[in-house]
Amino acid sequence: MGTQFLRDYQLDAVNEMFSGCILAGGVGSGKSRTGLYYYFKENGGSMIPNFKPMKKPQDLYIITTAMKRDSLEWEEELLPYHLYAEPGGENYYKNKVVIDSWNNIKKYVNIQNAFFIFDEDRVQGSGAWVKAFLKIAKVNKWIILSATSGDCWMDYVPVFIANGFYKNRTEFIREHVIYSRYTKYPKIDRYLNTGRLIRLRNKILVDMDFIRDTVPHHEDIYVPYDISTYKDVIRNRWDIYKDEPIQQAAGLCYVLRRVVNTDERRAMTVLEILEKSPRVIIFYNFDYELDILMNIAYGEDVEVAQWNGHKHQPVPDTKSWVYLVQYTAGCEGWNCIKTDTIIFYSQNYSYKVMEQASGRIDRLNTPYKDLYYYHLKSRSGIDLAISKALTKKKKFNERGYTDKMFKPRSSTTNSKLSIKDRIELLQRKIILNSIAYYKYNKSPMSDKAYDEMCKELVDMQKKYPNIKDTMYGYVFYDFDGTTGFDLFDRLTSKDKEYLNNIAGHALFD
Structure with missing residues (x-):
């Protein structure tokens, strides 16, 4: 009892x-x-x-x-x-x-x-x-x-x-x-x-098994983003904010997210939500998002406070307020029963963090029965991938996402190819990657994906005794998968021109 x-x-x-x-x-x-x-x-x-x-x-x-x-x-x-x-x-x-x-x-x-x-x-x-x-x-x-x-x-x-x-x-x-x-x-x-x-x-x-009295309402609000700039970043691997090449998977994901999250229409959506709720907690990830949120015209009667690595201000106690909270600094360890609304300005990579952040207003002593959570997101690849990971209660993996992004799409008929056809397909892919990497200093696929492809080719060539009968067998007859730096030089002049054109179109068109 x-x-x-x-x-x-x-x-x-x-x-x-x-x-x-x-x-x-x-x-x-x-x-x-x-x-x-x-x-x-x-x-x-x-x-x-x-x-x-x-x-x-x-x-x-x-x-x-x-x-x-x-x-x-x-x-x-x-x-x-x-x-x-x-x-x-x-x-x-x-x-x-x-x-x-x-x-x-x-x-x-x-x-x-x-x-x-x-x-x-x-x-x-x-x-x-x-x-x-x-x-x-x-x-x-x-x-x-x-x-x-x-x-x-x-x-x-x-x-x-x-x-x-x-x-x-x-x-x-x-x-x-x-x-x-x-x-x-x-x-x-x-x-x-x-x-x-x-x-x-x-x-x-x-x-602790218990039934909540509150009813959470999660709503995904899809906002537009600059599609052309987003595609340019992927195509060129160029950091438009630092004016330098993007070297790592984390850097690419950061730039893509910044392109998406800084669209002014996302900030306008925040104002539309505020028309329905005068007191709102807004969770965000990055400092550039804080700059945007601090410069929104909320109105003269709206008090704005923040909790992050820069400032530790308490929740306002006025009729209308906006409380800006950075995920890492304030996703847990506090509660607020003065509002029934949270806006997630951008998604966090971690399901745990999102769950903890949602719980800031879902308390046993809250006077509200209905709680509203607005998730601002776009239909960009990066946002959809993060949403997919969170739905599966997993943490978004930047390296895994970029590996899939640049991994060559396999044909749906690969499983039906003969051994010889499969070997020739792998040979062509490896040569094209070698051209991109050694001639144009581009990396269309990750090292992991390339190594797996080379391993598959080496294993298949061992099982196929007539290796020189394949289209590029004269190049791969002694290939062991360790390096592909000299593959292009081994090609005939005709094959060089043909494959070089394919690589050029794939990389720069």
């Missing part, structure tokens, strides 16, 4: 929790209150049916986001337990209560026999925060509060290690991870013994 202080699903979660667990609840589910009550209960306290104080409670350390620390939200959660964070008021108990951000977690690696609440899961990967977390977990009790659990098994490795399931990261990789053989960087191909991994994950996850 629930109480006025805890709801039924929160009380059920408290009864299932243990030191070393992850309390997994959606945004706005009350994880902070639930986690604190578990600490309160473990130290002898109770509020059911009446308040019963703790007996010699452990020191409490709460590691959270900088925004949530600065907004004093945890201080409000502590009040019903008669706890105060240092350097606040004097505690009812003699224990120490500290609230700090993840940036300062290394300050607490020498703390022992205390209780840690890690708010928002940052223990993923193998960086400094994870190393500090593992040291703390060895000699203290702890729980993690998370709205978005791991996307892949590697995200759970630090928590598995902290619970003693594995000695270290190397042991986990040795037992469960198979890396791809044909990539230039470590890329996981698949996992082994996933049955055990599922059992371990279910062992540490404590889910």
Whole structure:
């Protein structure tokens, strides 16, 4: 039976929790209150049916986001337990209560026999925060509060290690991870013994099952963009903002997104939405978007505030306002029940970030039943690819997107080609790529795609004994796939002219 202080699903979660667990609840589910009550209960306290104080409670350390620390939200959660964070008021108990951000977690690696609440899961990967977390977990009790659990098994490795399931990261990789053989960087191909991994994950996850009273309304609003400039960037691989060549996949995606996101018609769409809602939170990614949003004529009676790496301003308390929030700085760790509307000026690459951002207004104590989310996007390739990744609850991969963009389109009849025809097709593609790369300094496909094509050709030529009978067999008779720098020079003058013309038209027309 629930109480006025805890709801039924929160009380059920408290009864299932243990030191070393992850309390997994959606945004706005009350994880902070639930986690604190578990600490309160473990130290002898109770509020059911009446308040019963703790007996010699452990020191409490709460590691959270900088925004949530600065907004004093945890201080409000502590009040019903008669706890105060240092350097606040004097505690009812003699224990120490500290609230700090993840940036300062290394300050607490020498703390022992205390209780840690890690708010928002940052223990993923193998960086400094994870190393500090593992040291703390060895000699203290702890729980993690998370709205978005791991996307892949590697995200759970630090928590598995902290619970003693594995000695270290190397042991986990040795037992469960198979890396791809044909990539230039470590890329996981698949996992082994996933049955055990599922059992371990279910062992540490404590889910908070609850039904929301709110009704979210997500609306995709497609806005125009400069198509000709967008195509020019793809064709020329030229950064029109820095006036220099684009070298990396991330740089190309950045320029394409800037072309799309800076169209003035996107800003006009923001004003149209504001006509329906006087108080709006707007999430954005880049500083150039902030410049656009700050220069929109919202009206004299509209107050504009922002939370990002430059300014930490509170949510306005006027009749009409616009709150500009950068995704990385403010997608989590705070809430706002003064509005029912969020505008996503541009999409973030991460599904987790988008989910966390949506939860800023979807709280248990919001006075609104209907919540409105407006996703501004275009029908450009980059926006559609990001949307597709987010729909699949995955993180958008820039390298993967650019690889597909410049990968030669295979014919639908490739599977029906004879071995000889397939070999000749691969030979022609490899020669054309060699011409583009060594003669025109262009890269129509990624190194990965080129290497895969060369490997396929080498394997097929081994199976086809009459290699010299193919159209370009006189060029590829000793080809081993390591380099193609001399392929063009081996061609006959007639084939040189023919293939050079094809390459020129493909690259510059």
